[in-house]
Amino acid sequence: MNRGVAVELDSFRLADYGAQIPCLICERGNTLDAEVCRNCFAPMVLAHQAQSRQAAPLMIATLGPSGVGKTVYLGMLLDMLSRQPKELQMSARGGFSVTLQQITLAALAHCEFPNKTPSEPDRWNWVHCQLRSPRHRQPVELVMPDIAGEALFEEVDHPRSCQVIHSFLARCHGVMILIDGTKLQSGSLDEDYFAMKLMSHLSELGHDPKVPWNNRPMALIFSKADQCETCFEDPAGYAQRHAPGLFRVCQQRFRKHKFFAAGVAGACVKRRRPGEGEQSVPLRIEPRGIIEPFEWLIENIVG
Amino acid sequence: MQAPEQLTNFNTGQPATPESRLRIASQWVGELLSSTCAAAFIRRKSPTTTPTMPSSTATEVSIAEFAEVEAAEEIEVSGDARSLVDEMLSRGRYALLLRPQLIGNLSADQLAKARAALSEGMCLVPAGGVLVLHTTGIPETDEGAARPEISLWVDGYYLDRYQVTNAQMHQFVRHGGYEQMAIWDAEVLPAVLDFVDQTGHPGPRFWRNGRYPRGEDHYPVVGVCWYETAAYARWVGKRLPTDAEWVKAASWPVAIAGHPLLQRRYPWGEAVDRTRANLWGSGPGRTVPVDEFPGGVSVGGVQQLIGNVWEWTADPLTLDCDDDSGQIAGAHEMKSLRGGAFDTYLDCQATCHYQSGDDALARKHNIGFRCAISLCDFEKFGGAGESAAPVSDEPPHAETKP
Numbered sequence: 001m002n003r004g005v006a007v008e009l010d011s012f013r014l015a016d017y018g019a020q021i022p023c024l025i026c027e028r029g030n031t032l033d034a035e036v037c038r039n040c041f042a043p044m045v046l047a048h049q050a051q052s053r054q055a056a057p058l059m060i061a062t063l064g065p066s067g068v069g070k071t072v073y074l075g076m077l078l079d080m081l082s083r084q085p086k087e088l089q090m091s092a093r094g095g096f097s098v099t100l101q102q103i104t105l106a107a108l109a110h111c112e113f114p115n116k117t118p119s120e121p122d123r124w125n126w127v128h129c130q131l132r133s134p135r136h137r138q139p140v141e142l143v144m145p146d147i148a149g150e151a152l153f154e155e156v157d158h159p160r161s162c163q164v165i166h167s168f169l170a171r172c173h174g175v176m177i178l179i180d181g182t183k184l185q186s187g188s189l190d191e192d193y194f195a196m197k198l199m200s201h202l203s204e205l206g207h208d209p210k211v212p213w214n215n216r217p218m219a220l221i222f223s224k225a226d227q228c229e230t231c232f233e234d235p236a237g238y239a240q241r242h243a244p245g246l247f248r249v250c251q252q253r254f255r256k257h258k259f260f261a262a263g264v265a266g267a268c269v270k271r272r273r274p275g276e277g278e279q280s281v282p283l284r285i286e287p288r289g290i291i292e293p294f295e296w297l298i299e300n301i302v303g
Numbered sequence: 304m305q306a307p308e309q310l311t312n313f314n315t316g317q318p319a320t321p322e323s324r325l326r327i328a329s330q331w332v333g334e335l336l337s338s339t340c341a342a343a344f345i346r347r348k349s350p351t352t353t354p355t356m357p358s359s360t361a362t363e364v365s366i367a368e369f370a371e372v373e374a375a376e377e378i379e380v381s382g383d384a385r386s387l388v389d390e391m392l393s394r395g396r397y398a399l400l401l402r403p404q405l406i407g408n409l410s411a412d413q414l415a416k417a418r419a420a421l422s423e424g425m426c427l428v429p430a431g432g433v434l435v436l437h438t439t440g441i442p443e444t445d446e447g448a449a450r451p452e453i454s455l456w457v458d459g460y461y462l463d464r465y466q467v468t469n470a471q472m473h474q475f476v477r478h479g480g481y482e483q484m485a486i487w488d489a490e491v492l493p494a495v496l497d498f499v500d501q502t503g504h505p506g507p508r509f510w511r512n513g514r515y516p517r518g519e520d521h522y523p524v525v526g527v528c529w530y531e532t533a534a535y536a537r538w539v540g541k542r543l544p545t546d547a548e549w550v551k552a553a554s555w556p557v558a559i560a561g562h563p564l565l566q567r568r569y570p571w572g573e574a575v576d577r578t579r580a581n582l583w584g585s586g587p588g589r590t591v592p593v594d595e596f597p598g599g600v601s602v603g604g605v606q607q608l609i610g611n612v613w614e615w616t617a618d619p620l621t622l623d624c625d626d627d628s629g630q631i632a633g634a635h636e637m638k639s640l641r642g643g644a645f646d647t648y649l650d651c652q653a654t655c656h657y658q659s660g661d662d663a664l665a666r667k668h669n670i671g672f673r674c675a676i677s678l679c680d681f682e683k684f685g686g687a688g689e690s691a692a693p694v695s696d697e698p699p700h701a702e703t704k705p
Contacts, residue, residue, distance in 0.1 A: 083584065084584075085584070105649075108649070109649055109651055109652075229667075266644075266646075266659070266661075266667075266669070267659065267660065267661045267662070267665070269620070269622065269637060269660070271622060281622065283620075283659045283660055283661070284613075284640075284643075284647065284652050284659040285647070285648040285649050285652060286583075286644065286646040286647060286648060286669065287583075287646070287648055288646070
């Protein structure tokens with residue numbers, strides 16, 4: 001005689017699997033166990049973590065051409081904010097959010113700069129963190145990716161070719177644009193053109209009519225300023241002298257913008273190795289002007 | 304002024320001896336250079352004239368000895384040697400007075416004052432071996448990494464107890480240090496005219512009107528390039544310490560027979576302690592007076608070897624990393640820096656062993672210096688060095704280990 005046995009159907013699993021979870025960046029539905037969004041390749045862990053909070057996280061983009069120092073700047077910024085005992089403090093949400101600062105600081109301690117960020121979006125480092133400040137009663141949730149320079153300019157040249165960048169820029173609340181101060185000083189116009197291209201692209205992104213792009217705060221940061229110290233004295237004057245095109249676009253099209261200068265290495269030399277060519281060696285780590293642009297941006301976004 | 308071939312002794316009126324002739328000739332060339340450069344400096348004020356390059360004979364002057372010769376001549380010809388000695392003492396040039404060329408001219412009282420100034424301002428570092436690690440590019444926390452190290456012998460020497468302060472540098476600026484071309488390295492003479500402060504006066508980069516910021520007398524002088532520090536050191540009768548000397552004073556090696564040298568990672572011990580040094584996150588985020596952070600004192604009594612400002616040393620930057628193939632590309636001369644500064648972020652870069660570097664002409668906000676003087680400069684004449692610690696009999700050697 002058969003006896004009745006209660007067998008668990010696990011139907012809740014099917015229900016979970018059936019419910020679509022929207023990606024935090026592109027808002028397309030994904031299954032529960034998806035690691036990255038099937039549409040834009042942003043990590044789905046951001047969506048899962050955001051679900052546990054009522055307020056949507058702030059999004060800030062760090063943009064600039066390849067080799068300008070985005071990874072170093074972001075890694076250093078996050079490390080400084082997580083070690084700073086007062087004022088603006090950051091705590092990572094999830095182990096993955098520490099990876100960027102870890103690889104950056106490990107490389108710098110070896111007197112090397114971190115490897116170039118791969119172009120593939122699923123290999124980028126994303127940061128999801130909480131910011132606390134004496135000025136704000138509630139902690140602020142923040143999402144920042146380390147976007148590859150090549151992918152960014154592919155998107156600028158061919159809009160919508162990189163879905164994650166397109167979606168992220170449309171949603172982000174403010175940007176930090178890095179411009180290589182040393183290249184400007186040497187008379188190269190490339191940096192000026194890159195920045196102008198980028199800003200023209202941003203000004204045409206009109207997803208949110210309530211907050212058009214020309215009202216969003218924009219910090220323009222001259223990177224590697226330790227090698228062109230006049231940057232620190234008057235960044236806006238430096239822009240006017242060395243990047244007149246960029247300066248004019250900012251004045252005409254973006255209401256909330258400010259120029260900054262930042263440097264991570266106190267001094268660099270080029271090391272020549274047989275078979276490897278020249279390699280830049282940071283001789284010591286002395287961050288300058290790293291936190292100020294970010295503070296200004298947060299102040300302008302959160303109020 | 305008399306030409307060298309017509310010289311007579313100022314005191315006796317007799318024809319000058321070959322030695323004194325040489326001395327006076329050196330002074331003559333020095334003064335000629337000074338006046339040439341001063342003229343160039345004055346002409347610089349007019350934008351339509353091009354500064355005149357000083358004569359190439361500058362290279363023939365023994366610049367290292369010029370300050371001594373100059374001081375000796377000043378005292379010989381002066382009718383009031385006492386006031387001159389006091390003046391030199393008040394300007395911090397006591398090391399010159401203790402040099403063999405001058406020490407005989409000092410009274411017992413003056414000698415005592417000069418010795419007191421020496422023991423107050425400088426610490427003795429005894430002779431011995433030191434292991435200089437090449438850590439640029441290889442953090443000390445990497446246990447498995449092969450770090451090239453060089454075992455060097457260092458003779459006994461005195462090292463400044465504190466970094467050179469704004470007030471000390473001001474003496475140099477005020478008394479024409481930037482115009483005395485003979486104390487400058489010949490190769491940098493064209494650049495000296497460009498070593499000016501914010502208002503165009505000769506002096507460290509961040510000063511104004513030839514003065515440091517009010518209330519910062521005892522802050523370390525910054526905004527000085529390697530050549531300015533070398534010139535100051537000559538003016539006070541000292542020199543910059545070598546890399547090995549600096550490391551020895553900081554890490555204070557102990558040699559135990561049959562064992563490798565025992566060296567400290569920090570002047571106070573093996574572990575980082577941010578309460579003992581002005582580094583990123585432990586201080587006010589800027590320079591502090593040179594006598595703050597007393598807990599960071601070295602065994603020998605030298606203050607702030609770690610933190611506050613990086614210190615120029617006499618040696619060039621070496622970039623020997625994990626192999627010998629690492630070569631520095633680029634045209635500029637790089638000089639070695641030691642010790643870390645108020646904005647040094649990484650603990651592994653603020654140790655006794657870490658070597659950084661910068662362009663010899665860089666005048667930065669966080670680079671200063673301290674001076675040294677060899678014990679042998681005193682002791683062979685039985686002067687200030689007689690109270691020195693016994694020097695080891697071990698023969699000097701230099702050995703490179705992979």
